[in-house]
Amino acid sequence: MRRPTVEVRVGKVPMGGNNPIRVQSMTTAPTTDTEACVEQIKRIVDAGGEYVRLTTQGIREAENLKNIREALLRDGYDVPLIADVHFNANVADVAALYADKVRINPGNYVDPARKFRKIDYTDEEYAAELQKIEERFVPFLNICREHHTAIRLGVNHGSLSDRIMSRYGDTPEGMVESCMEFLRICVKQQFDQVVISIKASNPDVMTRTVRLMASTMDKEDMHFPLHLGVTEAGEGEDGRLKSAVGIGALLLDGLGDTIRVSLSEAPEKEIPVAYGILQATRSRITKTEYISCPGCGRTMYDLEQTIARVKAATSHLTGLKIAIMGCIVNGPGEMADADYGYVGAGRGRISLYRGKECVEMNIPEAEAVDKLLEIIDRDRK
Numbered sequence: 001m002r003r004p005t006v007e008v009r010v011g012k013v014p015m016g017g018n019n020p021i022r023v024q025s026m027t028t029a030p031t032t033d034t035e036a037c038v039e040q041i042k043r044i045v046d047a048g049g050e051y052v053r054l055t056t057q058g059i060r061e062a063e064n065l066k067n068i069r070e071a072l073l074r075d076g077y078d079v080p081l082i083a084d085v086h087f088n089a090n091v092a093d094v095a096a097l098y099a100d101k102v103r104i105n106p107g108n109y110v111d112p113a114r115k116f117r118k119i120d121y122t123d124e125e126y127a128a129e130l131q132k133i134e135e136r137f138v139p140f141l142n143i144c145r146e147h148h149t150a151i152r153l154g155v156n157h158g159s160l161s162d163r164i165m166s167r168y169g170d171t172p173e174g175m176v177e178s179c180m181e182f183l184r185i186c187v188k189q190q191f192d193q194v195v196i197s198i199k200a201s202n203p204d205v206m207t208r209t210v211r212l213m214a215s216t217m218d219k220e221d222m223h224f225p226l227h228l229g230v231t232e233a234g235e236g237e238d239g240r241l242k243s244a245v246g247i248g249a250l251l252l253d254g255l256g257d258t259i260r261v262s263l264s265e266a267p268e269k270e271i272p273v274a275y276g277i278l279q280a281t282r283s284r285i286t287k288t289e290y291i292s293c294p295g296c297g298r299t300m301y302d303l304e305q306t307i308a309r310v311k312a313a314t315s316h317l318t319g320l321k322i323a324i325m326g327c328i329v330n331g332p333g334e335m336a337d338a339d340y341g342y343v344g345a346g347r348g349r350i351s352l353y354r355g356k357e358c359v360e361m362n363i364p365e366a367e368a369v370d371k372l373l374e375i376i377d378r379d380r381k
Contacts, residue, residue: 002254002283003214005225006192008150011080011100013050015195015257016225021284022258023274024051025267026084031061031068038071040267045079047271048286051258053082053103056095065098082152085109086159089136096143101150101195106178110136111161119166129163134185141191150193155179156231157200157209172209175200176216183222195258197227203246206230210250225257226250235264244277251281288315291323291338299326300347301365310342313369317376323353342372354379 007017015022025044029036031054041052056062065081072079083095083102089109095102110133121129144151155175160168168174175198186194198213200206210226217224230246233239243261250256259277261270278284290311295303307324314322323335327344328351335341341353345361350368352360352375360371 002256003226005223005257008193008195008225009148010051010082010150012078013080019257021251021256021278022050023048023271023278024053024082024258024260025049025270026053026055026260026262028267031055031057032064034064034067034071037068038075041068041072041079041081042075042077043266043268044271045077047268048275049079049268049271051080051082051101053084053260056083056085056091056099058088059091059094062091062095062098065095069098089140092140093143096140096147096149099149101152102144103152103154103197104140105154105156105159106182107155107159107161107164109133109182111163119162121163121166126163126167130181133181137182137185138189141186141189144193145191148193150195152195152197152227153179153182154197154199154227157202157205172205172212175209176213179213180216180220183217183224184220187220187222192224194224195227196224197229199229199231201230201232201242203230203242203249206246207249210255211253214255226255227258227260228256229260229262231262233262239263239265240273243273244280247274247277248281251277251283256283285319288317288319289321291321291325291335293325293334295326298329298344300344301326301350306342306365309369310372313373314376320376322372340372340376342368 005016007014027037027040029040031037037054044052062083065083069081080100083099085092085095085102086105087108092102092104155178157175160174160178164174164178168177179196196213198209228247228250230242233242247259259274261273263270275286279287279289292307303326310322310324321338323338323341325335325341325343336356343351343353345351348365349362350365351358351362352372359375363371
C-alpha cells in the first residue's frame with residue numbers, strides 16, 4: 001500500500017495524494033542558454049517526462065526561467081519547471097517567482113559551504129544556528145506561498161553541513177535531521193507544499209535513509225511526498241541497475257511520489273528507465289506486462305521467437321499481464337498473476353488460459369497467437 005501524503009501542486013501537474021507517481025528529469029544545458037534548454041525540455045516531455053528541473057546557480061539563471069517558459073508555451077509545452085538552488089538563498093527567492101517548484105539543499109541553504117571541520121557546539125550555540133535558519137527560511141516560504149510555488153527539501157549524502165556532520169556524522173540520522181530542521185519550520189508556518197528527497201549514490205544508504213525519513217515524519221505526524229532517486233548513479237547498465245535497486249526497493253515498500261533516474265546520458269534517456277521501474281514494481285502501469293519462463297528441456301517451442309510474436313500482437317493492450325510459458329509445469333501455477341497465458345502443451349501444441357482457467361487446449365502453435373487475440377478482444381467488448 002502506498003504511503004498516504006498531502007497533495008503538492010506543481011504547476012498544473014499535482015503530485016502526492018491520489019495522483020500517479022510522477023516522472024522527471026533534469027536539463028544539462030546552461031540555464032542561460034534558452035534555446036538549448038527548450039530543446040532538451042521538449043525531448044524530455046516527448047519521452048514522457050512530467051516535470052523538468054534546471055540548475056539555477058545564480059540570479060541570471062533563475063530569471064531566465066521566465067524566457068524558457070515563454071518559449072515552451074509558444075511551442076505548446078506547458079510542463080512544470082523546477083529550479084535547483086545550492087549555496088545561495090537569495091537565488092531561491094528569485095527562482096520562486098518563476099519556477100513551479102524550487103529545490104533547496106538544507107546542507108548549504110544557510111550553513112556555509114563545507115570545509116570538513118569538526119565544530120563542537122554547545123546546545124545554546126546549536127539552537128542559535130537553527131534560529132538563523134528559521135529567520136532566513138521563513139521569508140522564502142512567504143514568497144512561495146504568495147506565488148503558489150512548491151518547494152523540495154533535497155538532502156544529499158555528500159553535502160551535509162559541517163554543523164550536522166559535527167553532531168551526527170555522515171550518517172542516515174544526520175541526513176534525516178538535516179531535513180527535519182527545515183520541515184519543522186514548514187509545519188510551524190503551516191506551509192505544506194513540500195516534497196522531500198534523501199539521496200545517495202549508494203543504493204543501500206539511500207534506501208535505509210529514506211525509510212528512516214518516512215518513519216521519522218510519521219512519528220511527528222508529517223505526511224509530505226517523497227522524491228526518490230539514486231544520485232550520481234552513472235551510465236549504461238550500471239546506472240540503470242543501481243536506480244532500479246534503490247528506487248524499486250522503496251516503491252515496493254509503498255514509498256515514493258515522484259522519481260528521477262540520474263544517468264550520465266542525454267536526459268530524455270532517463271524517462272523510459274523510470275517508467276520501466278514503475279512498471280516492474282507495479283507502481284504505475286503504462287504498458288503491457290509480460291511474464292515468461294527462462295525455458296528448459298521441457299519447452300516444446302522456440303521461446304524467444306514466440307515471445308516476440310506475442311509482444312508484436314499485444315503490446316498495444318496497456319495494463320494487461322500476459323504470460324508465455326514453455327510447459328505445463330510452469331504454466332498455470334507460476335503464471336497465476338497473469339490475465340492471460342500462452343502455455344506449451346506438447347510439441348507444436350499450445351493451451352491458452354484466462355487467469356487460471358484453460359479456455360483453449362492443445363491447439364496448433366500456428367493458430368495460437370491469433371486465437372489469443374480473439375479471446376482478449378472478446379473479453380474486452
